[in-house]
Amino acid sequence: MFGVSIDNLLNLDQKYYEIDDYQSDIPRWCPGCGDNGILTATQRLLREEQIAPEKTVFVSGIGCSSRFPHYMNTYGFHSLHGRALPIAEGIKIRRPDLHVFVNMGDGDCFSIGAAHWIHALRYNMNMVAMVHDNNIYGLTKKQASPTTPKGLKSNTTPRGAVLEPLNPLVTTLAVSNVSFVANVVEWIPDLLFDVIKKAFHHKGFSFIRILQRCPHFTPHVFDPIMNEPDRLRLLTHDDGMVIPDAIKKIYKNVETHDPSNIHKAREYASDMETIPIGILFRDESIPTYDDIRKPTRPNTPSVINEALQQEFDKFGIKPKND
Amino acid sequence: MHTTETPQSKTAPTGQNAKPTVIDEHIIEIVSDSGEGAQTAGQAFGTISARMGNGIWTVEIIPAEIEPPPRTSSGASGIRIRLGSNQITNMGNEADIIVAFNEQALLGREETGNLKKGATIILENRWKDHTNNVIREQYAEVMEHLLAEGYNVIEIPMEEETLKIVKNPRRGKNMFVLGMLSYIYSRDMELAREQIRFAFRKKGEKVIAPNLQLLEAGYNWAKNNLDFQYEITSPPISKPMVVTNGNVAIGMGIMASGMEVCAMYPITPATSASHYLSEVFENAGGMVHQAEDELAACAFAIGASYAGKCAVTITSGPGMALKTELLGLASMAEIPLVLVDVQRGGPSTGLPTKVEQGDLLSAMFNSPGDNPKVVLAPSTIEDCFYSMITARKIAETFRIPVLVLSDANLATGQQPYPRPEFKEEWVAPPYDQNPVPEGTIPYDWDEKTGLSRRIIPGQPGGLFRVTGLAHTRDGHVAYGAGVNQEGCDKRSLKIATFQKTLKTPRVYGPEEGDLLLVGWGSTRGAIEEAVDKARKEGLTVSSLHLKFLMPMASGIGEILKKFKKVITVEINFSDNPEREMITEENRRYSNLAWLLRARYLVDVDNFSNVHGQPLKPSAILEMARRELKKLN
Structure with a gap:
C-alpha cells in the first residue's frame, strides 16, 4: 500500500498491484446497481495491465455513475454535471504520462454535456470514456433522460415519456474523427471487461456506451433484451471482442464484423430490434489532438525569455543612440 | 443653424508652408466605413509617433458588425490617436483634427460630441459630385451643418489621388491619409516607411511597394496644398520601450508568467488577446485551445491546472457568466485558475465592442454559495502585462481562481511603456x-x-x-x-x-481634502488628468485607484475618512438620484460604490454612466467642480 514509507514508494516499479490496491471507499451504490459491475471490470483491467495508481486519473461528472472516482484508489476528479470531458481533455493535453478515464451517466453525457460529447469525439484525445446508460436520471430521483424509452413513466413524464429516445451510437458514429465506438451491457461481465480492455489499448478517444440497470427506477427497462438473448448481436473480429464459449452458448447471435467498416457499424447501430454488443468501429489512423498539439519546445525560463525578447523586439522602440 | 453669412469650405488651399506651429498635444481621429483601414493607418501613425518619443494613446472606434452598411453614422469604424510631448494616459476629450472617408461616418462622431469647437475636418470630396443624387444631397446637407457649426472643413480628393497609384481605393486611401498626417505632424518619414514595411510584412513586397508610394503621395499632397503644419516635440527616448495595446500586453504577460495553456472561446473584445497568443505562444512552449464553448474552455483550463500546468481562460462578461459554475468548482476544489475578463458593455450581450466596467460585482459574487476568489484590475497597458504574472503567482500560491478585469478601452488602446526586463522568478517552477x-x-x-x-x-x-x-x-x-x-x-x-x-494604495494628490475620486481599472489616466487640472484651479481634489478589488488592501477606510466627500468614478450603471422614484432606500449604486459603502460604512457617492465610451477627463473635472460647489 502507499504511504508506508518513502523507500517503498521509490520502488514502485517492482510492486505487483492487487485488486485491493485499486479499491478506495466501499461503494454506496444501491444493491443490484449495474455500476458495481463496471467498477469491478475496471479494477480488473488496472490489475491486469499493472497500471500505477498515481499515473491514473478517473474523471466524472455528476450522477450516480459519477461517484466512480471515489471508489478507485487512483487520482480522481468528481467534477460538474456534464463537464467531465473538457476537464479530462485539459488534464491530458500536457500530461501524456497519465492514463485518463471518464465515467458519465446518460443525462450527464447525452444531455447537459452533449456539446462536449460531440467535440470530444472530434478532438479524439487519448482516453477511455464510459457512459453508464441506465435510461434514467437516478440521483435526482427518476426523471426522463435522453435515452428513456418512449412511454416510460417518470417523475417528469408521469403519463409516459413523450419523445423517442436518442440513439447515442448513431450520433457518435456520425461525428468526424470518431475513432473507437463500442456498445456493451454490464450484465455480461466478461464482455464488459474485454471491451474496456480493447478501449484502453486503442490510441485515441475510446467511447463505450454501457447499458446499465438501475434497480430502483429502471429495473425492467432492459427486460426485452435480457429475456430474448438473440436480440443481442455479438460482434467479433480477429482482434475484436473475445467471446468465451460459455457465453456463445447463451448468446447465439454472433456475427463477424469488420470494425473499420463505418457504414456497417452505422447499420448495426440503427437497428432498433437487435442491440450490437462489441466494437462497432475502430480506426487507429485518426490523429489525436494531444499529438497534434504536442509542444515543440519546453516552457523553461530560457525558452520563454527567448520568445519574449523576440516579441519585445517586434513592438520595441530603441533609444536613438542605441 | 442658419447664419446670415455663408461660410465656405476650403478646397485644397494652395498655401505655402510656413514654419510648423509647435503644440503640446493634439487629438486626431480617422473615421471610415468598415474595412477601409482607418485603424491600420491610425495604429501606424501612433507607433511612428511613439518611436519619435511622443506620448500616445490610441483607441479604436469599432462597429459591432464586420461590414455594416456603408455611409451610416452608426457604422463608423475608426480610431482616435492622442499625441503629446509628455506621457499620455487616456483618450482625452474632443478631437482637434478628424479625417473622414465619408461625411456620414464623420457625422456619427460629430453628433456624439467628439469634436472640438472649430476642429479641422479633412473630408473626402468624392461624394460632393456623386452620380447618385441622394448621396449628393446627404453630403450637401452635412456640409451645410458643419460649416454652420463653425468647423474648419477642408475637402480633399483622397480617392482621386489614391486611384493614381492603386486600383482599389478601399485598400489604399488609408496609407494616403497616413502620408498626409505625417506631413501635418512633421513625422520622421524614414520611421513611417519602416512602419509600413512592418505592418505589411506578411503580405510581401507586392503590397509594401504601392503602400510606400501612397505614403509619399499623401505627404506630398499635404505639403503642396495645406497651409498649416504642426510639431509636437518630445524629449529623446532614454530607455528601450515597447508599444502595444492591452490585449497584446495580456498575451505577453501570459507568456512571461510561465502559464502553458490558454483555453478560450471567441468573444469580443477579448479575442484579439487569444489571436496574438495563437501566433506566438508556441514559441514559449504554450498552446491556445479553442474550446467548443465558454464552459468547456474554463473546464479545460481547470483540468490542465489540476494536472500541474497552470492555465488561463480569456473571455468577456457574457462568457464569464457561462463559466461561473466552473469558477465555483475551482474555488471549492482549490485549483489554481486565471480568468481574464475583457469587459464590454452589458447587460446580456449588450455593447459588444464598447467599454464598460460592469462586471466587478459579478466577478466577485458570480457563483452559488460562498466562492472566495481574488479580483484585480490593471489600470494601464503596462499593468496588463505585469498583472498576468501576478495573477498566476497568486492563483498557484493560494490555489484559488484569480480574475483579471481588463476592458475594451485597455484592449485596443496603445501606449508605450518601458521594455520589461525578464526575471526567472516570473515563471512557475516545474510541477x-x-x-x-x-x-x-x-x-x-x-x-x-x-x-x-x-x-x-x-x-x-x-x-x-x-x-x-x-x-x-x-x-x-x-x-x-x-x-x-x-x-x-x-x-x-x-x-x-x-x-x-497587500500594500495600501497611494493617494494621488494630498492625503486629505474636500473631494476624493476613487476609481479602478482603465479609468486611471482620465481621473488623474482631471485631478491635475482641478488642482491647478485650486480645487482640493485627490484620487485613489484600486488594483485589488477582492480583497482590498488595509488602510483604504482611513483614507476615505479624510475627505469631506468620496465619489467613485466608474463606467457602469447607477441610478440617477434625481429621478422621482429614486430614494436612498431604493437607489442602486455603481459597482465600486456598493462595495466601499458596504465595507467602510462611508457615504460614498458615484459618478458613472453606461454610454459605452471611455470617460473624458473634462467630464470628470466638470463633475468635481460641481461637487465642490455643493460642498462649499
Whole structure:
C-alpha cells in the first residue's frame, strides 16, 4: 500500500498491484446497481495491465455513475454535471504520462454535456470514456433522460415519456474523427471487461456506451433484451471482442464484423430490434489532438525569455543612440 | 443653424508652408466605413509617433458588425490617436483634427460630441459630385451643418489621388491619409516607411511597394496644398520601450508568467488577446485551445491546472457568466485558475465592442454559495502585462481562481511603456512529481492561514479525489454540519491571508481634502488628468485607484475618512438620484460604490454612466467642480 514509507514508494516499479490496491471507499451504490459491475471490470483491467495508481486519473461528472472516482484508489476528479470531458481533455493535453478515464451517466453525457460529447469525439484525445446508460436520471430521483424509452413513466413524464429516445451510437458514429465506438451491457461481465480492455489499448478517444440497470427506477427497462438473448448481436473480429464459449452458448447471435467498416457499424447501430454488443468501429489512423498539439519546445525560463525578447523586439522602440 | 453669412469650405488651399506651429498635444481621429483601414493607418501613425518619443494613446472606434452598411453614422469604424510631448494616459476629450472617408461616418462622431469647437475636418470630396443624387444631397446637407457649426472643413480628393497609384481605393486611401498626417505632424518619414514595411510584412513586397508610394503621395499632397503644419516635440527616448495595446500586453504577460495553456472561446473584445497568443505562444512552449464553448474552455483550463500546468481562460462578461459554475468548482476544489475578463458593455450581450466596467460585482459574487476568489484590475497597458504574472503567482500560491478585469478601452488602446526586463522568478517552477510525504492529506488546511499542500496527479502517495461536493480534509464527500462550515471557513481564510500581503494604495494628490475620486481599472489616466487640472484651479481634489478589488488592501477606510466627500468614478450603471422614484432606500449604486459603502460604512457617492465610451477627463473635472460647489 502507499504511504508506508518513502523507500517503498521509490520502488514502485517492482510492486505487483492487487485488486485491493485499486479499491478506495466501499461503494454506496444501491444493491443490484449495474455500476458495481463496471467498477469491478475496471479494477480488473488496472490489475491486469499493472497500471500505477498515481499515473491514473478517473474523471466524472455528476450522477450516480459519477461517484466512480471515489471508489478507485487512483487520482480522481468528481467534477460538474456534464463537464467531465473538457476537464479530462485539459488534464491530458500536457500530461501524456497519465492514463485518463471518464465515467458519465446518460443525462450527464447525452444531455447537459452533449456539446462536449460531440467535440470530444472530434478532438479524439487519448482516453477511455464510459457512459453508464441506465435510461434514467437516478440521483435526482427518476426523471426522463435522453435515452428513456418512449412511454416510460417518470417523475417528469408521469403519463409516459413523450419523445423517442436518442440513439447515442448513431450520433457518435456520425461525428468526424470518431475513432473507437463500442456498445456493451454490464450484465455480461466478461464482455464488459474485454471491451474496456480493447478501449484502453486503442490510441485515441475510446467511447463505450454501457447499458446499465438501475434497480430502483429502471429495473425492467432492459427486460426485452435480457429475456430474448438473440436480440443481442455479438460482434467479433480477429482482434475484436473475445467471446468465451460459455457465453456463445447463451448468446447465439454472433456475427463477424469488420470494425473499420463505418457504414456497417452505422447499420448495426440503427437497428432498433437487435442491440450490437462489441466494437462497432475502430480506426487507429485518426490523429489525436494531444499529438497534434504536442509542444515543440519546453516552457523553461530560457525558452520563454527567448520568445519574449523576440516579441519585445517586434513592438520595441530603441533609444536613438542605441 | 442658419447664419446670415455663408461660410465656405476650403478646397485644397494652395498655401505655402510656413514654419510648423509647435503644440503640446493634439487629438486626431480617422473615421471610415468598415474595412477601409482607418485603424491600420491610425495604429501606424501612433507607433511612428511613439518611436519619435511622443506620448500616445490610441483607441479604436469599432462597429459591432464586420461590414455594416456603408455611409451610416452608426457604422463608423475608426480610431482616435492622442499625441503629446509628455506621457499620455487616456483618450482625452474632443478631437482637434478628424479625417473622414465619408461625411456620414464623420457625422456619427460629430453628433456624439467628439469634436472640438472649430476642429479641422479633412473630408473626402468624392461624394460632393456623386452620380447618385441622394448621396449628393446627404453630403450637401452635412456640409451645410458643419460649416454652420463653425468647423474648419477642408475637402480633399483622397480617392482621386489614391486611384493614381492603386486600383482599389478601399485598400489604399488609408496609407494616403497616413502620408498626409505625417506631413501635418512633421513625422520622421524614414520611421513611417519602416512602419509600413512592418505592418505589411506578411503580405510581401507586392503590397509594401504601392503602400510606400501612397505614403509619399499623401505627404506630398499635404505639403503642396495645406497651409498649416504642426510639431509636437518630445524629449529623446532614454530607455528601450515597447508599444502595444492591452490585449497584446495580456498575451505577453501570459507568456512571461510561465502559464502553458490558454483555453478560450471567441468573444469580443477579448479575442484579439487569444489571436496574438495563437501566433506566438508556441514559441514559449504554450498552446491556445479553442474550446467548443465558454464552459468547456474554463473546464479545460481547470483540468490542465489540476494536472500541474497552470492555465488561463480569456473571455468577456457574457462568457464569464457561462463559466461561473466552473469558477465555483475551482474555488471549492482549490485549483489554481486565471480568468481574464475583457469587459464590454452589458447587460446580456449588450455593447459588444464598447467599454464598460460592469462586471466587478459579478466577478466577485458570480457563483452559488460562498466562492472566495481574488479580483484585480490593471489600470494601464503596462499593468496588463505585469498583472498576468501576478495573477498566476497568486492563483498557484493560494490555489484559488484569480480574475483579471481588463476592458475594451485597455484592449485596443496603445501606449508605450518601458521594455520589461525578464526575471526567472516570473515563471512557475516545474510541477512537482516527487512522492508525497507519508500521512499527507489533500485538504490539510492550516488553522491560521487556510492553506494546504497542492498535490498533483502523478505524485506517488498522494492519491485523492477532487470533488465539487462538500468534503472533509482528506477529500471525502461529507455533508455533516461541521464539514461544510470548516471548508468554507478555510477557503475564506486564504483571502484574508493574501490580503495581509497587500500594500495600501497611494493617494494621488494630498492625503486629505474636500473631494476624493476613487476609481479602478482603465479609468486611471482620465481621473488623474482631471485631478491635475482641478488642482491647478485650486480645487482640493485627490484620487485613489484600486488594483485589488477582492480583497482590498488595509488602510483604504482611513483614507476615505479624510475627505469631506468620496465619489467613485466608474463606467457602469447607477441610478440617477434625481429621478422621482429614486430614494436612498431604493437607489442602486455603481459597482465600486456598493462595495466601499458596504465595507467602510462611508457615504460614498458615484459618478458613472453606461454610454459605452471611455470617460473624458473634462467630464470628470466638470463633475468635481460641481461637487465642490455643493460642498462649499
